[in-house]
Amino acid sequence: MKINIENISFSRYGSFLSVSYYKEEKELGKGLYIRNIRGGDEDSGDFLLAEMLEDGVLVNYGIDMEPERLKLTGKKGEIELIISEKNEIRIRGKNCSLRLTLNNQSYDHIISHENNNWEFNSYSKHIKSMFVPLSGKTVITAPWNEERSEKVQAEICGESFECVLHFYKSVYLPKEKYKDFDLSLEEIKKEFSAWLESFPVPVKYKEENALAAYVLWNNTVYSEGVLTHDAVYMSKNWMTNIWSWDNCFVAMALIENHPELAWAQLEAFYSLQDESGLFPDYINDRYASFSCCKPPVHGWAVKYMYEKNPEFFKDKLEMIYNMLSGWTNFWLTYRTHKNDPIPKYYHGNDSGWDNSTVFHDGGPLESPDLISFLILQMNYLSELAKELSLNDKTEFWKxxxxxxxxxxxxxxxxxxxxxxxxxxNNKKIPVTKGDSLISYIPLILGKLLPENISDKMISGLKEDGRFLTDYGLATESLKSPFYNSDGYWRGPIWAPVMMLMTDALYRTGEIEFSKELSARYLNLVHTGGLAENFDAKTGKGLRDKGFAWTSAVFLILNNSFERTNE
Structure with missing residues (x-):
């Protein structure tokens, strides 16, 4: 599998280390950066700039990226890089030099240790790295200026050379012996191969399917700090958190083949659920943010997961009930006003549709998608209560x-x-700005909606030149004055919406239209890659190009689409 590092950063399952290639100017210029993505997306985590030199001169190089290895090829030299362990990078090269430059901030420095080892210490990134030369010649440049190194560079060269970068927060624990580089390389290759083989091989879009599986593997980090469970980050490019609705779509893609990891995506939030029932908006290893939240899509998602793998959930029903009842009660208790039982969004971020036109004039907002999610969630709570013999709650939630x-x-x-x-001013004013697809989310209620309403809504989705394009459903009508081809939730196509709408139409009985939208989305990924979102008219991938929920929805639809067409 060949991967474009400009779209998807190089990493591996479990690691907070990532390598990215930037074409735009960064702190130390363009180029290849070794990153530490701890701490969330407020900092890109650029730690070291890695450069190739031949005969003492910087050279351009080609990049060959595979799941297990990153290879740089110059005019006569080459460098190979692997993430041999979650906090360890191995590098080897021949007929060239590797220069590592610290992204230097206040107090940052390098200090010598025994055995010609050198410790990079980044105060700003809250991380240290021991540079361990195994072979080759090393040159360190680090002029001291009172309280920090003005510049920190480590260069290693030779006909052949090899070095290790150990990353840690406190102290370096030396290794007595290192595995052979090629053996480590083979182990990573086998690990990913086993992961890939766990997913069904589709008849169509095999390459995209494999790449989507890789993105989920690549974007996973091990539990650490505030993260109580292994988490599939949205990306290791820059959205380096796990969010509380993104996690649902990822979990849905994993539930059949990796149920423990799927459940971990939900349990990570359950472990930090507030006494009010509120889930964090997002979590990383350092903190959980409660500034906003996300919509209560969880009941819909967990029921979908239960239907796919009921055996796995047999001993988790009480936990699911407690999680979802607390989450539902948050909306019913803390997002309602006196004498008004209808829950409200306070900000567009609460809905997941951050800048949708329904939030053009702000909030609080009573939105039909929120009510619909809660209807489904309360229905599911009634079902769970019945299974748990909570008879009074069965009727209450129904x-x-x-x-x-x-x-x-x-x-x-x-x-x-x-x-x-x-x-x-205590009045309810209908929103008239724009024409957002969010108004059609109530279709997820399927047969609960009167037929005349669902028929009218489906007709609206099929209306020529409105939402429906060759690639799926635009989030803002193409006819709207607020439509923007790269307007985030004001036009582009998004994976979660396509998942919700295809599922909604299927449950409504519009099976052929559901299949048609699935086919359009699969072709969209074929055209635009695994991007955060897509230009609704051209299918071009926009923003982040290595997104987890885009990959998750592709895996779900690519396989379920084939099953429904058998």
């Missing part, structure tokens, strides 16, 4: 679900579509 279904239809359906309402 009645609540029915109550909210009536509210949704009576107060938010205007005869043409579902509308959102902004709360302003």
């Amino acid at each position: 009645n609540k679900s029915n109550e909210f279904l009536k509210i949704l239809i009576n107060e938010f359906w205007n005869g043409e579509k579902f509308i959102s309402k902004k709360i302003e």
